[in-house]
Amino acid sequence: MFQTPQDAEDAYYDAVEACDLEQMMAVWENSPEAHCLLPMQPMLQGPRALRSAWSGLLKEALRVEVTVHSLQWIEQGELAIHLVEEAVTVAAQPNQPYPPIYATNIYRKGAGGWRLLVHLNAPAPPPPGAAPPGMPGG
Amino acid sequence: MFQTPQDAEDAYYDAVEACDLEQMMAVWENSPEAHCLLPMQPMLQGPRALRSAWSGLLKEALRVEVTVHSLQWIEQGELAIHLVEEAVTVAAQPNQPYPPIYATNIYRKGAGGWRLLVHLNAPAPPPPGAAPPGMPGG
Numbered sequence: 001m002f003q004t005p006q007d008a009e010d011a012y013y014d015a016v017e018a019c020d021l022e023q024m025m026a027v028w029e030n031s032p033e034a035h036c037l038l039p040m041q042p043m044l045q046g047p048r049a050l051r052s053a054w055s056g057l058l059k060e061a062l063r064v065e066v067t068v069h070s071l072q073w074i075e076q077g078e079l080a081i082h083l084v085e086e087a088v089t090v091a092a093q094p095n096q097p098y099p100p101i102y103a104t105n106i107y108r109k110g111a112g113g114w115r116l117l118v119h120l121n122a123p124a125p126p127p128p129g130a131a132p133p134g135m136p137g138g
Numbered sequence: 139m140f141q142t143p144q145d146a147e148d149a150y151y152d153a154v155e156a157c158d159l160e161q162m163m164a165v166w167e168n169s170p171e172a173h174c175l176l177p178m179q180p181m182l183q184g185p186r187a188l189r190s191a192w193s194g195l196l197k198e199a200l201r202v203e204v205t206v207h208s209l210q211w212i213e214q215g216e217l218a219i220h221l222v223e224e225a226v227t228v229a230a231q232p233n234q235p236y237p238p239i240y241a242t243n244i245y246r247k248g249a250g251g252w253r254l255l256v257h258l259n260a261p262a263p264p265p266p267g268a269a270p271p272g273m274p275g276g
Binding site: 033035037039040042043045071072074076077078079081083102104106108117118120121122123124 | 171173175177178180181183209210212214215216217219221240242244246255256258259260261262
């Protein structure tokens with residue numbers, strides 16, 4: 001049970017790094033309104049689609065480290081919106097940085113505390129002059 | 139003044155199609171929390187950055203038509219989150235459809251009615267087997 005949106009967010013990124021599907025699913029709100037968009041992937045909506053997709057992703061043993069740089073928190077009532085920039089490092093390729101990713105995480109407070117309602121991310125633009133590099137995960 | 143989030147959304151897409159900067163700025167909440175992410179562009183934050191970027195985009199006379207397919211509305215208190223798929227047609231190239239774009243629009247109710255707080259979008263994946271096509275605007 002997450003007492004704050006930040007607690008839920010910490011658990012989300014911990015689950016990504018630990019490839020822990022059950023922790024990941026515990027972070028998500030258990031409702032058809034939950035949705036997730038990863039770069040260049042189809043939109044995932046609802047607990048069944050989320051579990052299926054994250055099961056596949058986390059089985060690949062991503063072994064990534066995600067450093068989260070906070071851009072903005074907007075909290076209002078029972079919703080909290082967090083805009084961040086994610087910097088991803090892949091364990092097998094520590095010297096090959098991936099381009100940063102913008103992510104928006106929306107949390108909602110329910111009877112069971114704060115849960116993740118929406119995770120959306122999109123590639124940030126490459127630095128000026130750089131060729132567009134490949135994205136992690138295709 | 140927009141009485142509903144849908145009114146604000148209609149005005150947003152009308153402003154894109156009409157290349158009307160003043161209507162566009164009237165849709166946005168006039169606060170540093172307003173932010174906008176267009177595909178592969180830097181994040182825009184606050185009224186000054188929004189006006190500057192949209193001024194450039196709308197001066198190019200985009201002449202696009204945007205068909206909005208609603209995926210989900212989440213309304214809670216003074217926030218409304220709308221997840222949509224945008225299909226864009228460029229007037230000069232009516233037979234060359236662009237790949238769809240996922241967009242998330244977040245509206246907030248203030249003293250002046252509902253205004254757009256966040257617009258984020260990200261390319262949807264290409265259909266299976268298709269080569270990744272170019273994105274509009276870059």
